[in-house]
Amino acid sequence: MAIDHALLVTPSAMGRIDAAAVASGVDGYGLMQAAGAHVAACVLAHYPDIRRAVVLCGPGNNGGDGHVAARLLSQSGVPVIRCGVPPKKGGDAARADAECDLPLRALDDWHPEAGDVVVDALFGAGLDRPAGPEIAALIDRVRNADTPVVSVDLPSGLSGRTGAPTGPCFQAAHTVTFAALKPGHVLMPGRALCGEMHLCDIGIPARLIVSDDPVWRNHEELYRNQLPTMSAQQHKYSRGHLVVLSGPLISGGAARLAAMAGLRAGAGLVSLATPPGAVMAQAAHLTAIMQRSIGDEETLSDWLEDDRLSGFVLGPGFGDLEKARGFCGLLAKSGRPVVLDADGLTAFAGRVDDLGKLFDGDVRLMVTPHEGEFRRLFPVLAGDESLSKVDRARAAAQLLNAVVIYKGPDTVIAGPDGRAAVNSDAPSWLATAGSGDVLAGIAGGLLAQGMPAFEAGCASVALHGDAGRRAGAGMTAEELAASVKSLPCD
Numbered sequence: 001m002a003i004d005h006a007l008l009v010t011p012s013a014m015g016r017i018d019a020a021a022v023a024s025g026v027d028g029y030g031l032m033q034a035a036g037a038h039v040a041a042c043v044l045a046h047y048p049d050i051r052r053a054v055v056l057c058g059p060g061n062n063g064g065d066g067h068v069a070a071r072l073l074s075q076s077g078v079p080v081i082r083c084g085v086p087p088k089k090g091g092d093a094a095r096a097d098a099e100c101d102l103p104l105r106a107l108d109d110w111h112p113e114a115g116d117v118v119v120d121a122l123f124g125a126g127l128d129r130p131a132g133p134e135i136a137a138l139i140d141r142v143r144n145a146d147t148p149v150v151s152v153d154l155p156s157g158l159s160g161r162t163g164a165p166t167g168p169c170f171q172a173a174h175t176v177t178f179a180a181l182k183p184g185h186v187l188m189p190g191r192a193l194c195g196e197m198h199l200c201d202i203g204i205p206a207r208l209i210v211s212d213d214p215v216w217r218n219h220e221e222l223y224r225n226q227l228p229t230m231s232a233q234q235h236k237y238s239r240g241h242l243v244v245l246s247g248p249l250i251s252g253g254a255a256r257l258a259a260m261a262g263l264r265a266g267a268g269l270v271s272l273a274t275p276p277g278a279v280m281a282q283a284a285h286l287t288a289i290m291q292r293s294i295g296d297e298e299t300l301s302d303w304l305e306d307d308r309l310s311g312f313v314l315g316p317g318f319g320d321l322e323k324a325r326g327f328c329g330l331l332a333k334s335g336r337p338v339v340l341d342a343d344g345l346t347a348f349a350g351r352v353d354d355l356g357k358l359f360d361g362d363v364r365l366m367v368t369p370h371e372g373e374f375r376r377l378f379p380v381l382a383g384d385e386s387l388s389k390v391d392r393a394r395a396a397a398q399l400l401n402a403v404v405i406y407k408g409p410d411t412v413i414a415g416p417d418g419r420a421a422v423n424s425d426a427p428s429w430l431a432t433a434g435s436g437d438v439l440a441g442i443a444g445g446l447l448a449q450g451m452p453a454f455e456a457g458c459a460s461v462a463l464h465g466d467a468g469r470r471a472g473a474g475m476t477a478e479e480l481a482a483s484v485k486s487l488p489c490d
């Protein structure tokens with residue numbers, strides 16, 4: 001069965017899939033045995049010099065996986081101790097416990113030894129509260145002994161839905177999960193707490209691994225068919241005209257970065273809309289990118305009469321927040337796609353309802369907040385600890401009728417229709433000044449070519465990461481913009 005490495009399934013949905021598998025005739029204990037076997041194999045593969053496996057077993061099926069792994073590791077000749085609590089009577093975990101002839105010691109009956117490897121089978125999908133003091137003390141002992149941890153399904157203490165620890169949480173070197181990744185495996189800090197991820201097939205039929213609330217890892221299948229392609233008969237006007245609204249003299253570079261990125265993302269034409277006082281300075285930097293002197297709403301309105309202008313980026317280095325709000329209103333009325341970034345977002349802090357009223361109908365607004373901008377725009381969402389980053393991005397997308405690119409090492413792309421994707425492979429060095437300007441430009445360039453907003457959001461985040469890998473660690477934003485790869489050609 002080809003495991004779908006892109007589908008993210010919440011722990012509760014995973015529980016339903018588990019039940020559906022058993023209801024369809026799959027042997028539940030067989031699933032547990034397969035899970036435990038993958039855990040044992042992971043330990044043997046990554047710790048060939050292991051001297052002792054310390055298997056920590058919780059009361060549920062996560063613990064059951066641990067009992068199976070303990071038995072198999074012992075049968076393979078590894079010295080094993082099991083510490084934990086007896087499983088609930090009568091279930092698969094009780095059967096796995098009974099089939100393991102190793103004594104089940106108390107959780108505090110472990111004294112670290114060189115060559116130990118901990119198998120963390122305390123809690124997985126069933127974690128529903130912070131770990132208690134006994135578990136917290138054990139987690140501390142493992143960390144202080146610097147003993148490597150292989151976690152079953154999830155590091156105990158980590159919420160599989162949100163990727164946030166509920167309290168004390170293991171730092172795993174490896175995490176072995178089953179059938180599908182969970183959002184907590186790719187959202188931060190969960191992705192970091194999991195260490196190296198291993199997604200294993202335990203025999204659940206692929207047709208059952210579905211979710212009524214699909215969240216995806218960002219990948220090309222989500223947007224490939226909607227990417228604008230370049231073909232011989234096209235000409236520059238057929239590939240859209242992106243306009244980037246520039247800031248004043250002292251901050252014109254951000255708009256130039258966005259404009260360059262938009263051009264490299266395939267827009268046929270790109271212009272800067274520049275305040276009169278900055279036109280000469282901008283002109284000195286521009287070649288393929290054109291300019292128009294736009295000083296106020298009147299001149300912008302006149303220019304918007306030209307319906308060849310097909311996409312806008314407002315915010316990078318823009319400066320004047322009141323002017324940004326006025327310009328945004330005009331762009332919204334124009335009915336064309338708009339990317340709001342940086343000052344374009346800050347302009348609406350405390351006024352997010354006003355922004356939500358501007359872009360009704362077809363989804364043509366895209367906002368690209370980083371964490372700080374998101375908190376300023378949506379303080380209530382940001383403050384609700386029960387929400388995952390996906391929940392927050394989806395709620396914001398509905399409030400604004402927009403596609404939200406909620407940036408970070410775990411950028412979430414969400415649309416008002418509920419679709420969401422988590423980008424989990426961007427290079428860390430993208431977190432540098434000007435990187436957001438480039439992303440806004442890529443997004444504007446794709447929207448200007450007519451790409452639907454959600455797919456454009458997924459694609460721009462992917463192209464941004466690709467450009468970052470090409471530019472390499474230590475890159476500057478200029479090198480990043482210059483590394484944006486043009487779109488595939490027919």
Ligand SMILES: NC(=O)C1=CN([C@@H]2O[C@H](COP(=O)(O)OP(=O)(O)OC[C@H]3O[C@@H](n4cnc5c(N)ncnc54)[C@H](O)[C@@H]3O)[C@@H](O)[C@H]2O)[C@H](O)CC1
Pocket residue numbers: 014017018031032035058059060061062063064065122123124125126127128129130131132152153154178179202204
């Ligand atoms: N298809 C699959 O994904 C399979 C998954 N398997 C494993 O099953 C667990 C989920 O098992 P479950 O019994 O539902 O929950 P847990 O074992 O994670 O938790 C047990 C139990 O613990 C209690 N609890 C929760 N939080 C705490 C806490 N902080 N302190 C104390 N007690 C807590 C709560 O009552 C839970 O019910 C999944 O992770 C996989 O490892 C199957 O084995 C194979 C198929």
Ligand SMILES: [K+]
Pocket residue numbers: 062120121122123124151152153154155156
């Ligand atoms: K675990």
